[in-house]
Amino acid sequence: xxxxxxxxxxxxxxxxxxxxxxxxxxxxxxxxxxxxxxxxxxxxxxxxxxxxxxxxxxxxxxxxxxxxxxxxxxxxxxxxxxxxxxxxxxxxxxxxxxxxxxxxxxxxxxxxxxxxxxxxxxxxxxxxxxxxxxxxxxxxxxxxxxxxxxxxxxxxxxxxxxxxxxxxxxxxxxxxxxxxxxxxxxxxxxxxxxxxxxxxxxxxxxxxxxxxxxxxxxxxxxxxxxxxxxxxxxxxxxxxxxxxxxxxxxxxxxxxxxxxxxxxx
Amino acid sequence: xxxxxxxxxxxxxxxxxxxxxxxxxxxxxxxxxxxxxxxxxxxxxxxxxxxxxxxxxxxxxxxxxxxxxxxxxxxxxxxxxxxxxxxxxxxxxxxxxxxxxxxxxxxxxxxxxxxxxxxxxxxxxxxxxxxxxxxxxxxxxxxxxxxxxxxxxxxxxxxxxxxxxxxxxxxxxxxxxxxxxxxxxxxxxxxxxxxxxxxxxxxxxxxxxxxxxxxxxxxxxxxxxxxxxxxxxxxxxxxxxxxxxxxxxxxxxxxxxxxxxxxxx
Numbered sequence: 001x002x003x004x005x006x007x008x009x010x011x012x013x014x015x016x017x018x019x020x021x022x023x024x025x026x027x028x029x030x031x032x033x034x035x036x037x038x039x040x041x042x043x044x045x046x047x048x049x050x051x052x053x054x055x056x057x058x059x060x061x062x063x064x065x066x067x068x069x070x071x072x073x074x075x076x077x078x079x080x081x082x083x084x085x086x087x088x089x090x091x092x093x094x095x096x097x098x099x100x101x102x103x104x105x106x107x108x109x110x111x112x113x114x115x116x117x118x119x120x121x122x123x124x125x126x127x128x129x130x131x132x133x134x135x136x137x138x139x140x141x142x143x144x145x146x147x148x149x150x151x152x153x154x155x156x157x158x159x160x161x162x163x164x165x166x167x168x169x170x171x172x173x174x175x176x177x178x179x180x181x182x183x184x185x186x187x188x189x190x191x192x193x194x195x196x197x198x199x200x201x202x203x204x205x206x207x208x209x210x211x212x213x214x215x216x217x218x219x220x221x222x223x224x225x226x227x228x229x230x231x232x233x234x235x236x237x238x239x240x241x242x243x244x245x246x247x248x249x250x251x252x253x254x255x256x257x258x259x260x261x262x263x264x265x
Numbered sequence: 266x267x268x269x270x271x272x273x274x275x276x277x278x279x280x281x282x283x284x285x286x287x288x289x290x291x292x293x294x295x296x297x298x299x300x301x302x303x304x305x306x307x308x309x310x311x312x313x314x315x316x317x318x319x320x321x322x323x324x325x326x327x328x329x330x331x332x333x334x335x336x337x338x339x340x341x342x343x344x345x346x347x348x349x350x351x352x353x354x355x356x357x358x359x360x361x362x363x364x365x366x367x368x369x370x371x372x373x374x375x376x377x378x379x380x381x382x383x384x385x386x387x388x389x390x391x392x393x394x395x396x397x398x399x400x401x402x403x404x405x406x407x408x409x410x411x412x413x414x415x416x417x418x419x420x421x422x423x424x425x426x427x428x429x430x431x432x433x434x435x436x437x438x439x440x441x442x443x444x445x446x447x448x449x450x451x452x453x454x455x456x457x458x459x460x461x462x463x464x465x466x467x468x469x470x471x472x473x474x475x476x477x478x479x480x481x482x483x484x485x486x487x488x489x490x491x492x493x494x495x496x497x498x499x500x501x502x503x504x505x506x507x508x509x510x511x512x513x514x515x516x517x518x519x520x521x522x523x524x525x526x527x528x529x530x
Contacts, residue, residue, distance in 0.1 A: 049371045070343070076527060077342040078335070082390065082520035085382050086478075089485040089517065096431050096488055105492045106314045110375010113382055117350050118374075125347065166361050213351075220354040223361055227370045252354065255347035262341060 006239035014237070014246070022130065022137045031071045031127050038123040039063055040243040042115045044234040048224045048244075051108035053095045059115045062087060066120040070127050081116075088112050123247065125254035132261050135194035139203070140210065140257055142190040143183045144249045147211030148218075150182025151175035166226060167219035176215050183211020206260050210253050217252030221245070271504035279502070279511070287395065287402045296336045296392050303388040304328055305508040307380045309499040313489045313509075316373035318360045324380045327352060331385040335392050346381075353377050388512065390519035397526050400459035404468070405475065405522055407455040408448045409514045412476035413483075415447025416440035431491060432484035441480050448476020471525050475518050482517030486510070 187207020452472020
């Protein structure tokens, strides 16, 4: 109950903030907003993954490259992503000065790659969706929130079969099925509240898929927390943990919905 | 001397093989060849980086996604690269079954990302260059080989100032400068032997840049070897070490030359 009271003001603020920014922000400020959110997530990710050699400026620079290639579609994607990998390599070439730094080098290198490719790249599909139609983001938020709630309540009530005991011991197969079954009508609801140029069956099927993948995206982020022995990714949002905790489902679901919207529909 | 005798037949075979394939292979078989070379490099990389949880099939599948997006340029690059990241995440979600696997999880996850983004993505620019004009590959090979030789002989003779003591203790600033100065005329030589639609000053400047970056690409791969306590990345090529040792310079130089050819020239 106390937890709920801590959460409620933050939840209300987040909903208002999301609604206002998605509805009213023009293209470039919205891209900047995604960059800021992804950067906060990357900072928390860096803290969790705990590399011995670390460079936040490097990660933010690489994030800027990702931001640029989404914001200006005429830029060459493959070349610019290769540039982030080369930048990472050159940084480590000069950062590893003592042989005692070698044992953790592969870990550290991997963390900096992951900050680009596991955090910035997937999250920037939120900008992509906003460009296609702002209502795709309302679709994503509604479907994920309702699917999560469905998974939570059904999981607490009748959850028996654990799927990922290490990553998320509380998550169950029953909850996963509930997420799919509640996300599907949420897609229809979203289409009704926030119109999109797609047919209802498409919206319902896509929402079911997003609901499923959301339940898989969240525990992958949890693995990074468990590996660090942390409960939350951060403390920025009272009662909600960190930014990364709030957006862990978007890491897999934003690219999924963008791919569906771009390619399948 | 004995070393030279072991190396010579392999060197001759490699030159013949490179010449014949670059000159005569059509588009799709050449793409397959790049995929095979990158896969061999990835296998060696995996052995060096030594993740506790590993999946070669996952890496080869992700490599196939990279291969597809270079070979069929109409495919959506960002979406497909996000798909490789999601595949990695899902694999680990179900591979981490016991909490004893958590301490190395970040390392293992990073290694699988690196196999895609540090090995397959950069190396596939060799296919890209081949598509632009096969002679770009002769340019790359000649410039890197001559620059390396220049760095080696000058480094042995007068090398004093170490640049990366941990990664490549034998490499010196004098060798680096020699690489740039010998790579530059090698670019002119290559243009004369293997014509390209670029002007000689462009070729010479680009060759100097490739010569420089080649000397930075090689020691980054060495860091992975040092971290593993290995001298060579593998034993496939008698006297030359592994495949990764042979192509370490191409990891940074292939995307660089492709970017120069696509964007700057």
